[in-house]
Amino acid sequence: MASIDQYLETHAEAFEEELCRFLRIPSVSADPSCAEHIRRAADWVADQFRGLSFATEIIPTSGHPLVYAQSPPVAGAPTALVYGHYDVQPPDPLDQWVSPPFEPQQRNGNLYARGATDDKGQLLTHIKGVQAWIETQGRLPVNVKFIIEGEEEVGSQGLERFITDHADRLACDCVVISDGAQFGPGQPAITYGLRGIAYFELRLTGPNRDLHSGSFGGSITNPANALARMLAGLVDDQGKVQVPGFYDDVVPLSDREISELAALPFDEQQYLRQVGVEGATGEQGYTTLQRRWARPTCDVSGLWSGYQGDGAKTVLPAVAGAKFSFRLVPNQDPDKIAAALRQMLGQLCPVGIRMELIDFHASPGVLVSLESPYIEAAARAIAHAFGRRPVFTREGGSIPIVTAFREALRVDTLLLGWGQDDDNTHSPNEKFCLADFHHGIRASARLWKELSQIPRNGS
Ligand code: BES
Ligand code: ZN
Secondary structure, three states, rough: HHHHHHHHHHHHHHHHHHHHHHHHOEEHHHOHHHHHHHHHHHHHHHHHHHHOOEEEEEEEOOOEEEEEEOOOOOOOOOEHHHHOOOOOOOOOHHOOOOOOOOOOOOOOEEEEOOHHHHHHHHHHHHHHHHHHHHHOOOOOOOOEEEEEOOHHHHHOOHHHHHHHOOOOOOOEEEEEOOOOOOOOEEOOOOOOOEOOOEEEEEEEOOOOOOHHHHHEEEEOOOHHHHHHHHHOOOOOOOOOOOOOOOOOOOOOHHHHHHHHHHHOOHHHHHHHHOOOOOOOOOOOOHHHHHHHHHEEEEEEEEEOOOOOOOOOOOOOOEEEEEEEEEEEEEOHHHHHHHHHHHHHHHHOOOOOOEEEEEEEEEEOHHHHHHHOOHHHHHHHHHHHHHHHOOOOEEEEEEEEEEHHHHHOOOOOOOOOOEEEOOOOOOOOOOOEHHHHHHHHHHHHHHHHHHHHOOOOOOO
16 A cells, blocks of 8 residues: 555645636536536546546436446456535525635635535545556556436435436445545544435415505415414424424434443534534434434525515515425435425415425435444544544434435445534535545545455355
């Protein structure tokens, strides 16, 4: 590995420059005006693989294209499938960025840009991890396939379809994903659980136009008032989601997991300080880590109605709307929850209001087995690169495609997040710590060696 480590050292700066080029492409999957940039991002990723002489294809989907690439075959060696996403979240609110979101800037050892950690920087670690092998050894010690999508931030529908239709092409021994966080600075982690998600938009329509709130208020149902009531009905003051049957399939945490989570060196005060609030809230009876990682929730993500300008305007608005989602834990069924929600909101919807509930996307929560030789191989690779063995954590975020990999390919996923909790994913001033970027590349390069040493077929 000496020459690989040396290669990584001498190319560190070049890798950072390449990441900056990738980050300059505003590949916002939710924004239809970014279609051209989405295509450019897919091309950029495909060019990386072509440069390594991987068999590379850009595959169209009903939405944004997939990039598929495959290393030259290594007979008898295991196959890893690396997944990542080249799409990013919308950058707004723009006025809160210190430097513009698509003009990467280095400050205090961090690279700031939308997508720096989620997921362009993290996915690039695996491209550079294989590049180091190809450039120094002429070949990889394992087979590596890559599937990089452009719709993760909007629900992964194109990829889901591709996986079910082309499971044979993606056949592998394990999936590798770096699209999450370490436990904290200096403490790497392997994630064994992700929450799922069910995302909705609720639109309420009342009178046929905005009305004078004095002339009409008190006699005509106000959609904004109705929306506030309906949303308030979703969660009670103990933090319990009120959708009927919501908790029916939730598997309680085992005593072992409760004590393992409690043993993690979580600094709650630091966690709260970092986001600038005084206290934690949530479902009663659970610790903050349990509530973030292993309990389901409901959060409103967007809310609109009425007059938003300066000063006061006495109006009874004609429409109101909200975007909100439930984070789900393993074993909860998103379809069942969507049906129960629709019925509940129908009952809460008052006279004089027409309601439309749009079901955007959903995916269940997942737990991956820690009892696999691949996990130990990853733990060794991480210890080599980060200088410390990983702890085992769950995450509150969602990577919808993990369930599809398990169902279609029957393999487990290694969730190896290189980011940090304070990387500002989905927020202004997203960043990726450059030391984490380089450690991630080193861990990736080491992982291929560790995977190649796992005995196969009883050999
Ligand atoms: N990288 C995140 C998921 C994540 C966040 C994993 C934090 C671990 C820790 C991913 O890109 C993401 O944000 N996913 C969306 C999925 C959704 C839009 C379907 C999410 O969780 O909101
Ligand atoms: Zn991501």
